[in-house]
Each structure stands twice: as structure tokens, then as C-alpha cells.
Ligand SMILES: [Zn+2]
């Protein structure tokens with residue numbers, strides 16, 4: 241099979257690997273769609289020395305495809321099943337694994353990190369990580385559920401978006417755009433913020449009621465105007481920038497809630513006075529628990545939601561160098577690999 245190898249310093253290549261064989265309890269999934277994520281770019285930017293140390297571990301953690309071989313002991317998942325794959329492996333026994341919070345297992349290993357990921361023709365997955373998808377759901381939607389869509393969904397559940405709520409979304413990359421799509425689907429009025437014109441325009445196309453280019457206008461003022469001077473009750477921070485974080489807190493109304501998912505700046509920007517006086521609820525969130533992935537597949541399919549509109553570039557796996565380069569420019573929506 242073909243798989244991507246990270247060379248470091250903004251270079252990657254495609255290499256031939258032997259087709260993987262599923263072991264006991266594992267299945268092999270023929271990839272149909274998988275995205276390039278901001279966290280793949282952290283690998284892409286490693287220096288050559290670090291990349292050499294990482295070796296030929298295949299990146300990618302947004303796997304979606306069709307099961308094409310099952311190992312011994314696999315009981316529920318069958319060849320031909322369409323699946324999105326929860327991208328953390330845990331010990332399978334501890335309290336966090338039992339609760340489906342595999343990303344909190346002490347022995348967790350991530351696809352594309354410690355184990356081979358999805359930027360390849362095939363992925364080996366544990367049977368329990370395979371979440372079945374209905375025929376009506378696209379493979380792109382399954383890939384979104386595995387990471388950016390799932391991250392946004394678990395955050396919107398924390399915000400508990402209700403019909404008519406204003407939701408400010410800061411950072412309109414793939415995670416923020418997924419937030420726009422989901423907040424709209426839940427009945428929210430969405431105001432999107434970014435500093436890149438291509439991204440604010442895409443958010444508008446995907447249903448944002450208003451957008452702000454933070455390079456041209458003050459997002460705090462625009463959000464206050466949008467909400468009759470009060471500020472927004474709900475906000476989703478996916479930019480990871482210090483300014484985005486400061487502005488999002490300043491744009492909350494009294495009693496407002498914000499979820500932070502954008503990694504990036506390590507600057508401490510939270511003002512305790514503001515937090516206490518306005519009785520704000522500030523939460524962090526990270527990916528999506530495995531149990532909630534089942535719920536999300538159901539939500540997306542029954543509500544007829546799709547993330548397809550957030551995809552701006554589609555590549556075959558042999559064009560990985562070009563795909564990574566274009567996504568790294570930071571002006572795109574989601575960049576994906578697709579198979580037929
Ligand atoms: Zn991702």
C-alpha cells in the first residue's frame with residue numbers, strides 16, 4: 241500500500257509499505273476519505289532530526305472507510321461495513337476506557353502518533369473503535385466525525401446550544417467551520433471570526449449569519465452590536481491565538497459560556513476579574529469520546545447534515561506533498577485525501 245512519510249521542515253513523501261494484516265480483535269479498513277489536520281502540520285514542521293527519530297510512522301488520525309479484512313475473534317464488525325474510526329487506542333480495561341474516554345487512558349496511543357495512521361491506503365483498527373455509518377452518510381462526513389467535526393460536536397454539547405442562541409465561533413479553519421455547521425443545525429445564530437478572507441467567506445457560505453474579519457474590525461464590538469449590546473451567551477474558540485482567546489472572553493455576555501479547543505499560544509490571557517464579575521463558564525475540550533461518536537453519527541444522519549461544504553481541496557494519496565503544502569498555507573477549508 242501507499243503511505244505518507246514525514247520528512248520534516250515542511251516536506252513529506254509517499255512510500256510503498258506492505259499491506260497490513262489484522263491481528264486478533266482487529267480489522268483492516270480500506271481508506272475512502274481522511275483529512276489533513278492542524279496537528280499533522282505540527283509533525284510536518286518538525287526538524288529533520290526529529291522526523292528521523294519518528295521514522296516511517298504514517299501520520300493521519302481522521303480515518304473513514306470500508307472494512308476489507310477481519311482478524312480472528314472479531315465478532316460484530318464485518319467485511320463491507322462502512323466505518324468511522326475512533327482514533328485513540330487504550331488499554332481497553334481501565335475506568336476511562338470503559339467510559340469511552342480513551343483519550344484519557346494512561347496507556348493511550350494515537351493513530352498517526354504512536355501507531356500508523358490514516359494517510360495510507362489501509363488502516364488497522366480495533367473492532368471496538370469502528371463506529372458503523374449508514375449508507376446515506378458520505379465518507380467525508382465520517383472523516384470529519386473522527387476529528388474536526390467530532391471536536392466541534394462535543395464542544396457544542398458542552399455549550400448546550402438551543403434554538404435562537406447566538407454562538408460566536410473564533411477561528412474558521414476546519415474545526416471552526418464544523419462548529420458553524422453544527423451550531424446552525426442546532427438552531428443557533430452564528431457569528432464567525434477569522435483574519436483570513438477566504439475563511440470568513442467560506443463560513444458565510446456554510447450558513448454563518450454574520451462574519452468578522454478581525455484584521456479589519458473589532459470582533460468584540462461587532463459581536464456586542466450583533467447581540468444588542470449584551471454580548472454572546474455562547475462561544476467556541478478554535479483559533480488558538482492569544483488575541484482570539486482574549487476577545488472571546490470579552491465578547492461573552494454576563495453568565496456566558498465559552499469552550500476552548502484551539503491549541504497554540506501558551507500566553508496566559510484570562511482575566512480573573514472578568515471571570516468572577518460576569519460569572520463566566522470557561523471550558524476546555526479535546527476530541528470526542530468514543531461513546532459520543534455513535535451519538536454524533538446518529539445526529540448527522542437523522543438531521544441530514546453534511547460537512548462536505550467545508551472541503552476545499554481533494555487529493556489522491558500520491559499527491560500528499562502538494563496536499564500538505566496547500567493546507568500549510570492556511571487559507572483553505574478542509575484538505576482531504578480521497579479514494580474511489
Ligand atoms: Zn484532526
Ligand SMILES: [Zn+2]
Pocket residue numbers: 330331332333334335336337338345346347
Ligand atoms: Zn485504559
